[in-house]
Amino acid sequence: MSAPPAPxxxxxxxxxxxxxxxxxxxxxxxxxxxxxxDLTLAAGEVLGLIGPNGSGKTTLVNCVSGALRIDxxxxxxxxxxxxxxxxxxxxxxxxxxxxxxxxxxxxxxVRENVLVGRxxxxxxxxxxxxxxxxxxxxxxxxxxxxxxxxxxxxxHVAREIVSTLSYGTQRRVEIARALAGNPRxxxxxxxAAGLNDGExxxxxxxxxxxxxxxxxxVLVIDHDMNLVLGISDRVQVLDEGTVIFEGEPREAFEQxxxxxxxxxxx
Amino acid sequence: xxxxxxxxxxxxxxxxxxxxATAGAxxxxxxxxxxxxxxxxxxxMAEIVLLFGIxxxxxxxxxxxxGNTGIVSFGHVAFMAVGAYAGGIxxxxxxxxxxxxxxxxxxxxxxxxxxxxxLLIGGGAAALLALLTGPALMRxxxxxxxxxxxxxxxxxxxxxxxxxPLTRGPQSLFSVPENTTFAGVYISLAAMVALxxxxxxxxxxxxxxxxxxxPAAAEAAGVSVLRARLWAFxxxxxxxxxxxxxxxxxxxxxxxxxxxxxxLVLVVAMAIVGGIGGISGALLGTAVVTVLNELLRRVxxxxxxxxxxxxAPSGISFAALGVALIxxxxxRPAGLLGAAEVQFEARPPVPADDGPARPAGxxxxxxxxxxxxxx
Numbered sequence: 001m002s003a004p005p006a007p008x009x010x011x012x013x014x015x016x017x018x019x020x021x022x023x024x025x026x027x028x029x030x031x032x033x034x035x036x037x038d039l040t041l042a043a044g045e046v047l048g049l050i051g052p053n054g055s056g057k058t059t060l061v062n063c064v065s066g067a068l069r070i071d072x073x074x075x076x077x078x079x080x081x082x083x084x085x086x087x088x089x090x091x092x093x094x095x096x097x098x099x100x101x102x103x104x105x106x107x108x109x110v111r112e113n114v115l116v117g118r119x120x121x122x123x124x125x126x127x128x129x130x131x132x133x134x135x136x137x138x139x140x141x142x143x144x145x146x147x148x149x150x151x152x153x154x155x156h157v158a159r160e161i162v163s164t165l166s167y168g169t170q171r172r173v174e175i176a177r178a179l180a181g182n183p184r185x186x187x188x189x190x191x192a193a194g195l196n197d198g199e200x201x202x203x204x205x206x207x208x209x210x211x212x213x214x215x216x217x218v219l220v221i222d223h224d225m226n227l228v229l230g231i232s233d234r235v236q237v238l239d240e241g242t243v244i245f246e247g248e249p250r251e252a253f254e255q256x257x258x259x260x261x262x263x264x265x266x
Numbered sequence: 267x268x269x270x271x272x273x274x275x276x277x278x279x280x281x282x283x284x285x286x287a288t289a290g291a292x293x294x295x296x297x298x299x300x301x302x303x304x305x306x307x308x309x310x311m312a313e314i315v316l317l318f319g320i321x322x323x324x325x326x327x328x329x330x331x332x333g334n335t336g337i338v339s340f341g342h343v344a345f346m347a348v349g350a351y352a353g354g355i356x357x358x359x360x361x362x363x364x365x366x367x368x369x370x371x372x373x374x375x376x377x378x379x380x381x382x383x384x385l386l387i388g389g390g391a392a393a394l395l396a397l398l399t400g401p402a403l404m405r406x407x408x409x410x411x412x413x414x415x416x417x418x419x420x421x422x423x424x425x426x427x428x429x430x431p432l433t434r435g436p437q438s439l440f441s442v443p444e445n446t447t448f449a450g451v452y453i454s455l456a457a458m459v460a461l462x463x464x465x466x467x468x469x470x471x472x473x474x475x476x477x478x479x480x481p482a483a484a485e486a487a488g489v490s491v492l493r494a495r496l497w498a499f500x501x502x503x504x505x506x507x508x509x510x511x512x513x514x515x516x517x518x519x520x521x522x523x524x525x526x527x528x529x530l531v532l533v534v535a536m537a538i539v540g541g542i543g544g545i546s547g548a549l550l551g552t553a554v555v556t557v558l559n560e561l562l563r564r565v566x567x568x569x570x571x572x573x574x575x576x577x578a579p580s581g582i583s584f585a586a587l588g589v590a591l592i593x594x595x596x597x598r599p600a601g602l603l604g605a606a607e608v609q610f611e612a613r614p615p616v617p618a619d620d621g622p623a624r625p626a627g628x629x630x631x632x633x634x635x636x637x638x639x640x641x
Contacts, residue, residue, distance in 0.1 A: 065486055091488035103483035105476045107543075107605065109276040116476040120488035159276050181488060 016079035018043045018217045019064070019095075019185050025072035026059055026241075033059040034070070035241035041185060041217040046207060048232030048249060049221045052262055055238040057221045058100060061187045064219075065097045066090040077185065091120040096183035098174045100190045100221075106163035110154050113162055113177050114145050120181025145180060152176045152206075168199045175206065179214070186216045192224045200227060207231050237261065275543070275605045284467045286610035291463040291545045292456060294608045298322065298549050299452045306448055313516075318556045319451035320512045323458050325536045325548040327505030330462045333543045333605070334471055334498045336478035337407070340530060341415030344422035345392035345503040346510035347525035351426060351433055353388025353511025354442040354520075357381065362441040369431035381445040385454065385511045392507025395422070396500045404495040407481065419530070426522040433522070440519035446512050454512060458505045463545055463607070465501055474498045528584075535591050541601025546608045551601060555587065562586050 021039040025032070033056045041047050049057050062068040064075060066087035075083045082090055096117075105113050121144075149155045152172045157165060162173055171191065178186060188207070192200045204227060210216050222228050228235065229249040237245040237252055239261035245252055252258050271290065278287045302319060305311045328342050355367070359378045363370055379387065403414050427436045465471045473494040476484040481491050514520060532555070540551020562583035569576055594601070 067482065067486070087485040088488050088490050091486055097486050099483065099486075103480045103486075105479035105483065107275075107479055108472075108475060111279065112276065112472060112475075116472060116484065116489065117487045119473065159279075161275065177483075177487060 051238035117177035117180030349388035349507030349510025352391035354514035388511025396503030543605025547603035
């Protein structure tokens with residue numbers, strides 16, 4: 001693994017990190033899923049978000065992507081407040097995600113799925129002006145999609161209806177769709193779930209490539225500790241909706257609080 | 267490079283692909299027109315052939331919305347009614363308006379338009395209604411959305427029955443000029459087929475189909491669920507309204523009751539039999555149901571088969587339609603053609619070693635495993 005950038009490194013051209021969540025609180029009737037969680041993500045950084053089941057990892061991802069609104073706190077993308085922005089709006093300002101349970105457009109082809117993803121890009125189908133300071137090279141949208149299909153080894157199934165493909169291939173389609181919008185922030189919610197060892201190794205390389213070539217900030221949630229600790233520059237451990245550790249991946253499980261959270265011991 | 271005809275469910279890549287898919291749909295419409303033209307020669311068949319063409323436009327309008335958004339609409343007959351009244355009143359000569367609609371507001375009473383403007387006025391009025399009601403209706407999904415569209419039909423039907431100065435209320439509106447001709451119907455059909463095929467493969471159509479399959483993921487890709495559905499709703503209302511205006515100028519007399527549940531059942535049955543996802547399926551379903559209906563209606567009025575007089579109880583044609591619908595939903599829920607479209611492909615045949623083996627020119631499975639009920 002290459003040397004990690006300094007935590008909370010500044011995003012391009014601003015004094016702010018790429019993504020900053022401050023004091024996020026989310027309650028579901030009686031249950032407090034997030035109790036003042038903080039999170040920062042820099043461009044070109046891979047952040048691993050780990051924690052026991054029910055610790056609020058997916059809720060935090062849902063709040064960042066806009067699927068849920070936080071009750072208190074603030075979410076800033078490159079310094080801009082997006083706390084109240086709609087899901088579609090956040091997607092267009094550069095937040096892309098994949099889902100824990102695949103959510104593909106089942107009756108559309110692989111290429112069509114990726115084409116829909118291009119909507120999130122301001123220079124996407126409507127050919128609007130390029131996002132200022134964007135890390136990705138300015139390609140024409142069409143090349144973008146064909147290039148992505150090639151990079152993710154989806155070229156040969158581009159015209160297949162996506163629901164007929166194997167699970168591992170569908171995972172790659174979902175990542176291709178998320179990348180098609182040229183996101184700045186990529187949220188991967190359990191990307192290795194259901195993948196075999198070979199596919200997981202491939203995923204590792206892919207995440208590395210996304211970070212280095214596209215300069216995305218990548219947030220990864222997964223239960224596969226080898227994957228998360230192996231690819232992350234930094235990890236955050238969540239427990240009961242608060243961050244109990246933040247720092248080097250290899251140090252995480254040296255912390256008594258982290259071990260206690262996972263094993264339930266005192 | 268060779269041109270071949272294929273039956274596929276996926277999007278044709280690029281502009282050429284879109285043109286090929288639109289041309290394929292037009293070819294299907296052309297076949298229907300040719301058959302209709304042959305039957306039209308027989309005087310007893312003339313009205314059936316015209317009604318068939320109008321029903322085909324109706325079903326295409328219905329499928330533009332239902333096929334692309336997955337929401338089953340029970341309200342489309344309302345757009346047909348609005349199209350019929352708007353187009354019919356617009357086409358009515360000024361002198362006739364004074365007699366049939368003496369209380370018509372001045373601006374509407376003082377003019378009469380020709381056949382084509384009347385169609386556009388009918389379609390435009392229906393599209394306007396969709397644009398006004400869509401922002402509320404299109405926020406709903408699934409069964410709630412379907413029931414809300416049924417509400418729209420009930421409201422529109424009641425308003426038409428009460429707006430006596432405009433519509434003569436529950437009584438028949440008559441004196442609409444009989445402008446609808448064979449050419450009028452089938453040129454309109456070709457135009458509406460081209461319009462809906464172009465939409466289906468456009469960016470807006472793709473976004474609507476993405477929202478249909480996974481609304482949450484579509485939003486996460488920057489697609490506005492409401493806007494994606496609204497465009498499909500407005501376009502389908504326009505097409506349905508044009509069919510209404512054609513209908514008005516064919517029958518010349520009609521009442522709000524002409525556009526209610528029986529007409530709705532007919533449209534839904536035609537769409538389900540053909541396959542709700544596609545334009546080719548809409549044409550096929552309309553043809554099958556029309557032929558079935560006509561055959562049974564003849565049996566109802568008595569025919570002689572091999573010297574034996576067969577006399578079926580009246581009402582059998584509608585009952586048979588119900589049976590056909592149940593059999594279809596049980597054995598082939600995606601319809602005869604499913605979401606597959608007739609397309610021209612200007613591509614070299616795919617070599618056998620390229621990708622998952624599907625022999626060049628082979629017909630892919632036409633069903634995708636989704637039942638129309640799932641949308």
